[in-house]
Amino acid sequence: ETPRGTSAMYSYEDCKATADWLLAQTSVRPVVGIVCGSGMGGLADMLKDQVAFNYKDIPNFPQSTVHGHAGRLVFGTLKGRPCVCMQGRFHLYEGYAIQKITLPMRIFSLLGVETVILTNAAGGLNQDFKVGDIMIMKDHINMPGFAGNNPLAGANDDRFGVRFPCMSDAYDRELQQLAVDVGQELGYGDFLREGVYCVLGGPSFETIAECRMLHKLGADAVGMSTAHEVIAARHCGMRVFALSLITNKAVMDYDSEEKANHEEVLETGQHRAIQLEKLVSTMVTRMEYNNTNA
Ligand SMILES: O=P(O)(O)O[C@H]1O[C@H](CO)[C@@H](O)[C@H]1O
Ligand SMILES: Nc1nc2[nH]cnc2c(=O)[nH]1
Secondary structure (H helix, E strand, C coil), X not given: CCCCCCHHHCCHHHHHHHHHHHHHHCCCCCCEEEECCCCCHHHHHHCEEEEEEEHXXXXXXXCCCCCXXXXXXXXXXXXXXXXXXXXXXXXXXXXXXXXXXXXXXHHHHHHCCCEEEEEEEEEECCCCCCCCCXXXXXXXXXXXXXXXXXXXXXXXXXCCCCCCCCCCCCCCHHHHHHHHHHHHHCCCCCCEEEEEEEECCCCCCCCHHHHHHHHHCCCCEEECCCHHHHHHHHHCCCEEEEEEEEEEECCCCCCCCCCCCHHHHHHHHHHCHHHHHHHHHHHHHHCCCCCCCC
């Protein structure tokens, strides 16, 4: 019997069945996979000639339960490049096992995706960051992983990847440089940053003491997603680029009147929607591809 809450929860065959089901319904053969962060679902609207599926109709797929995550998988082309976009992701605090949260990464890989672009909304711990800044993720701190909550826990299937994957090269350096170059060209230099993202389980936002601690530990931004997906994506050999939209400043001071809230997170997403779309779409057109579909 398949143990629950382990990477064997969805077998290779389960993932393949879902990928094959999707490939049978669309002629798009995606080389890029995009994950939309909270309030950033507009990224999916950039795709042309869309074929979209509600998560509830996709075999084995979890459902989106969070406001700002539509729950649709959208296939289409971005400036001619075949792409697939998750309009809505899954989080630990929704109650899903971590292997469910990261299942779409394995499906992306089986669809032929080479590069994953992940976006998220995050609180700014770095005191130089402002609301609306876009942080290129150069690394992560996987807090749930410290306690054993890693998407790769459980039996390893070598068809996905190795038992002990390296993470020191998780965030592709060339893609980070491409983001810097494209950001400069687009005139985004004033709000483009780079830094380290720390994932926590959520759904409660951080206490002041927690924010201070995370900052001291070297985190520039804090959120409740992405790092798990990055681990699963790297395990199966996809290239990864990720960015955080700083939607709020983490509260670090007992005198502060500020209170983190999801409404502010979604609003900031709306404000930066156009720039995020331009940055991502320009990067997609400039990337190198192995697959001839691109
Ligand atoms: O990481 P994404 O999905 O962008 O969402 C972020 O925003 C929500 C909190 O407002 C949390 O889910 C946090 O992880
Ligand atoms: N954990 C966490 N997630 C966020 N997502 C958006 N803002 C925040 C934040 O301040 N903390």
